[in-house]
Amino acid sequence: MYQYDNIDQTIVNERVAQFRDQTSRYLSGKLTDDEFRPLRLQNGLYIQRHAPMLRIAIPYGLLSSKQLRKLADIADRFDRGYGHFSTRQNLQLNWPKLEETPDILEELSKVEMHAIQTSGNCIRNITTDQFAGVAPDEIIDPRAIAEILRQWSTFHPEFSFLPRKFKIAVSGSKQDRAIVQAHDIGLEFYYDKKQKMAIRVWVGGGLGRTPILGSVIREHLEWEHALTYCEAIIRVYNLHGRRDNIYKARIKILVKALGIEEFKKQVEAEWLHLKNSPNTINENELKRVAKFFTSMPYEKLNDQDDVFDQAIQNNKAFASWVKRSVHPHKQKGYQSVTLSLKPHGLAPGDATSDQMRIVAELADQYSFGELRVSHEQNLILADVKLKDIFNVWEKAKAHQLATPNIGLLTDIICCPGGDFCSLANAKSIPIATSIQEAFDDLDYLHDIGELELNISGCMNACGHHHIGHIGVLGVDKDGSEWYQVTIGGKQGSDASLGTVIGPSFAAEEMPGVIKKLIDVYIKQRNPEESFIDTVRRIGVNPFKEHVYA
Amino acid sequence: MLNSQLILNQSIIDDEWTFVALPSENEEIKKQAGKVVLFKLTGESSPSELQINETVIPQNSKIILPLSVYLKNREALKTRLKNNEIALWLATHETLHALITIEKDINIFPLIAIFVERFQDGRIFSLGNLLRTRYQFKNTLRAFGDVLQDQLFYLKRSGFDSYLIKTGKDVHEALKALQSFSDPYQGAVDIKEPVWKRRVRS
Structure with a gap:
């Protein structure tokens, strides 16, 4: 790193x-x-x-x-x-x-960390795919450019007091895992016809009060121009974004008001002046930064490992954890492992200091001393040998880090909500824990299969509820807490925003509502069809009818 | 010690310029989403004809005029401009368009000042940058209004060299903020090259 x-x-x-x-x-x-x-x-x-x-x-x-x-x-x-x-x-x-x-x-x-620009109306922490550098479907490792962007955006003198917060995500894989379409700027890396690294630039996406998926502002941008093109976009936004109304101040509102064509015209006109200016990245700098992100010193291993295979055969609990928590790796004999921060009944995404130390130890012992944080709020050991996975599981399990629910209904993505946050309209953690407790049967959970459930305590959408297959939004009605439910949202390359199913519910109704949604899915699904695909096929109505029946 | 709130480059100096304000207009209080609107939209509410006409232009000093008043009295001010007595100011919600269409060479002004009503209004940084880079303004560029210590470093990097610190704030403390960071990452107006072009990095 x-x-x-x-x-x-x-x-x-x-x-x-x-x-x-x-x-x-x-x-x-x-x-x-x-x-x-x-x-x-x-x-x-x-x-x-x-x-x-x-x-x-x-x-x-x-x-x-x-x-x-x-x-x-x-x-x-x-x-x-x-x-x-x-x-x-x-x-x-x-x-x-x-x-x-x-x-x-x-x-x-002292450990090369900080809290710079993690909030405020400035360019925020750059985010990317948690499997960057190890995913088999990766085309370009986006981390070098992410680091170059981090440095460029740190105390950027022109863009430290924007109309509103500004989030940039980068991605370089076939299947987007960085939600580039839900960011103010999304940079999607690919190789162009000349086999040169290029960027598809998305702009004006975002969740929050007015969820909008971004539009492509430029299909092909040579990588050297990543910074100056962002400068052109952000300058147009800085000068013309609305400062009169905080709810209309994000770039997505400006893009929507002007239309993507007019916005693009203004950005391109600005960029004519900025193109090839000193912040244009050169080969040397890319090389200098990229050398920190080269492959780990992997051993030559086989695709298959007897120890691992036997453990799968002999231990059902291990096998079902592996099914959810172990992900393919570009290097033979290695896998990535997700440690769940979603044990049932506890606040999603929380880790105790003891758990952090255990994960650090696991990283040192089995994964080159590094780990990743995913936007789904779990921790990832990116480079684990097949033969070590069983050991990782045992140790993780002993410290409540191996709930076999990654990608399942109880792997709930959840903001801190009204228990902590002063912006929140409603609590979100108790909703998450009550749903986890209602779906505590692991066999049933695995039978339901892939399902993303996102909970936000207010329309600022820190829990990304709009892109949850099931989304839950806390709302305030006359001083009491209610929950609005959406279905059909999705992250990824085929991202979509969820549809509200109807009037909101009281907290104690929520586990029952989720159960009813699942009932409809179980009844209607085709073999091997996931919840989101069923919703996309049959539409919202059958769900709505059953929930409000 | 000088009793001045004005910084030029690294020093506190006396202000030789007389600021000319627009006569105030009764502006209605606007609200959006239940909150009082604190920022004007870019391009919104240029001064009215009445305001422009009622602005008194002092005769015997170096003056900083509102852009709109200058444009209206351009012919009459020609001699004084030649004598380096005329400077301009504009607010963050104004655009540079009118200025640069009428004056091909903005270096006829010894000073341009930007008024920032609230320090959170980051348009001032883009305006500074544009004046210095796109329009090649070489003379004094001043920030005034809600100008505070903690934005000075950004103002300096965006091309400003003169700062009229808000009344009541400690100008000597503020001076220190110009040195907040010794070696910034990105290229900007003051230091053009990004750090990777300025230094050999490992």
Whole structure:
């Protein structure tokens, strides 16, 4: 993975000093609340219901074991011994003290980490595929460009006070796993006819209050121009995006208002001036960064391993976990393993400091000391030998990290919701846990098969509910909490937004509602047909009728 | 010590310019989504004819005029412009279009100032960048209004060299913020090349 040089380290150190100064000016009354707010947000610090929340950046979801141990230590020393992995591949601490955050940032800087631009109206943490570099369907490993984008966007002087937040995702695989269509900018890498790396540029996607899938603004962009083309897009947005209404301030609203053709015309006109300007990436820089993301020193192994095969044969629990949690790898004899942060009955995406240390140990022992965070809020060991998978399982299982539910109904994607977040209209964690408890029968879960259930506690959509096969949105009606249900959303290359099935439900009705949706699916499905495909085939009505019958 | 809130480059200096405001108009309070609108839309609400006509232009000093007032009185101001007595200001919601269509060479102005009503209004950075790079403005570029210490570094990188710090804020503290980061990543107006072109990196 990327390693800091003096330049990176100096920037992060200077940021710590800057934020320490800003915090002390705030505490001594020299900065008003309004003046301090964007400054703390650009360091990931929210003021929440019970305490501040600190969002720590995990650039494109990649972590070393050393970094994860540091996060565990920070969670113990400054928080309550756990953290929450978010849908943007970051880590959130729920109980830090405002006056201690500069110390937390200083600790982070010792392991090449920070909280820069994890919130605020600026370019946020760049996200990508959790299987980047190891997926068999990968065309281009997008991480080098993701790192170049990270550096370029860090304290970008022109784009640090945009009309609203700005999210960029990069992807380089056949099957999109980075939801490029639901980002302000999505960069999709491919090889063009001349076998040169090129980018399909998506713009104006996003979830939130007004969910919109992005449009292609440029089918073919040579990779050298990735930064300057983004600059052209963001400059048009910075100058013309709406600042009068926070709900209409995202780039998607501007693109929609102008129409993609007019927006493209303005961007292209801007780009004429920026094309080939100094931020144009060159071969040297790409090479320099790409060398941090070359293949791991894999051993030459067979596709098959006796130890692994026997364990599958002899141990049903192991076999059903493997079916869900082990993913194909480009290298013979290796697989990627997802560790579930979704044990039934606990907050989805949460990990205790002890679990973090166990995962760090597993990464050191079995996966070259690295791991990934997925936007589905699980942790991934990307490079595990077939013969080691059983050992990984045993250890993971002993620490509640091996619930065999990856990609299943109880692998719920969920924001912290009203228990923690002051933006939320409703709680989301208790909904998730009550559904998990209602579907605790593993055989039944596996029979239901692939199903993504996403829960957001408000229309800001941190739980990505619009693209859940089943989406649940917390809404506030006259001061009480209700839940609106959508079905038919999907992430991926054939992404779609879900349709609302009807009036919302009370919290205690939710497990029953999900059961009824599943009943319709079980009854109507064709052999081997997944929930989302059944919804796409038969439409929303049969589900609606049964739920409201 | 000077009793001034004005920074030019790295120093606190006295302001030799007289600022000319537009006469205020009773603006209705607009609301969107139940909240008072704090930012004007780009291109919205140019000063009215009445405002422009009622602006008093001081005769015997170096003055910073609203862009609209300058455009209206362009002919009458020719001599004073030659004597380097005329500078311009515009607000973040104005565009540069009118200026650059009428003046082919904007370097006839010794100073252009951008008014930022609220510090969160990031349009000021794009305007600075455009003036310096696209329109090749070489003279003093000043930020005024809600200009605070914690945005100075970005303003400097976007081409500003003069900052009128908001009244009540410590200008000496603010001066330090110009040095927040020693070696920024990306190319911008002040340091054109990105760090990977400036240095050998491992």
